[in-house]
Amino acid sequence: xxxxxxxxxxxxxxxxxxxxxxxxxxxxxxxxxxxxxxxxxxxxxxxxxxxxxxxxxxxxxxxxxxxxxxxxxxxxxxxxxx
Amino acid sequence: xxxxxxxxxxxxxxxxxxxxxxxxxxxxxxxxxxxxxxxxxxxxxxxxxxxxxxxxxxxxxxxxxxxxxxxxxxxxxxxxxxxxxxxxxxxxxxxxxxxxxxxxxxxxxxxxxxxxxxxxxxxxxxxxxxxxxxxxxx
Numbered sequence: 001x002x003x004x005x006x007x008x009x010x011x012x013x014x015x016x017x018x019x020x021x022x023x024x025x026x027x028x029x030x031x032x033x034x035x036x037x038x039x040x041x042x043x044x045x046x047x048x049x050x051x052x053x054x055x056x057x058x059x060x061x062x063x064x065x066x067x068x069x070x071x072x073x074x075x076x077x078x079x080x081x082x
Numbered sequence: 083x084x085x086x087x088x089x090x091x092x093x094x095x096x097x098x099x100x101x102x103x104x105x106x107x108x109x110x111x112x113x114x115x116x117x118x119x120x121x122x123x124x125x126x127x128x129x130x131x132x133x134x135x136x137x138x139x140x141x142x143x144x145x146x147x148x149x150x151x152x153x154x155x156x157x158x159x160x161x162x163x164x165x166x167x168x169x170x171x172x173x174x175x176x177x178x179x180x181x182x183x184x185x186x187x188x189x190x191x192x193x194x195x196x197x198x199x200x201x202x203x204x205x206x207x208x209x210x211x212x213x214x215x216x217x218x219x220x
Contacts, residue, residue, distance in 0.1 A: 011108070012108050016105070019101060021144040023141075023144070025148050033158050033160050035185055036160050036161050036164050038185045039181060039185060046177060048109050048112045056120060057114070067127065070110055079135075
C-alpha cells in the first residue's frame with residue numbers, strides 16, 4: 001500500500017493504526033473515517049520522530065549510542081506536547 | 083466457566099502483544115531512518131522504550147478521539163477530531179493541518195482519476211449504433 005509523502009520509508013500501516021485505535025474505543029459503534037485514519041498515521045509518525053529527535057538532542061556529549069537516559073530527559077515535554 | 087474467561091483474557095493479551103510487536107517494528111524502522119540520517123545508533127532499550135510509550139499513548143489518543151466525536155454527536159471520528167488532538171503544540175497543529183490538506187488533495191486527485199477512468203470505460207462500452215443516433219440528433 002502506498003502512503004503519501006512523509007519524506008521517508010518508515011511509517012505506520014493504516015491497518016495497524018486502525019487496530020490500535022479500535023482496541024481502546026469504549027463504544028462499539030465508534031469508527032474512524034478514511035481521511036482521519038490517514039491523518040492519524042501521520043500523527044503517530046510525527047510522535048515517534050519527535051521522541052527520537054528529542055532523544056538525540058538531549059545527547060550533550062558526542063555519543064555514538066543513544067540510550068534510555070536521554071529518553072527520560074525528553075519524555076515529560078514530549079507527553080506535554082502531545 | 084473460569085477457564086473460558088481465562089482463555090479469553092489470554093487471547094486479548096496475546097492480541098495486544100502482537101500489536102505491540104508491530105508497533106515496535108515500525109518504531110524500529112523510524113529509528114533507523116533517523117539513525118542513518120544523523121549517523122547515530124539507538125540502543126535496543128531506547129527503541130523498546132519509545133515503542134512502549136507510543137503504544138500507551140495510543141490509548142489516550144483513541145479515547146480522546148472517541149470523546150471528541152461523541153461531543154459532536156458523531157460516531158465516526160473525523161479529521162477535525164484529529165486536529166483537535168494536535169492542539170497542544172502550535173507547530174504540531176500546523177504540521178497536522180498541512181498534512182490534512184495534502185491528504186485531502188491526494189484523495190481528490192485519486193477520485194478524479196477514478197471517475198475519469200470510469201467515464202472512459204462507459205464510453206467505450208456504448209454500442210456504435212447509439213453514437214450514430216446521437217450524432218443524427220445533433
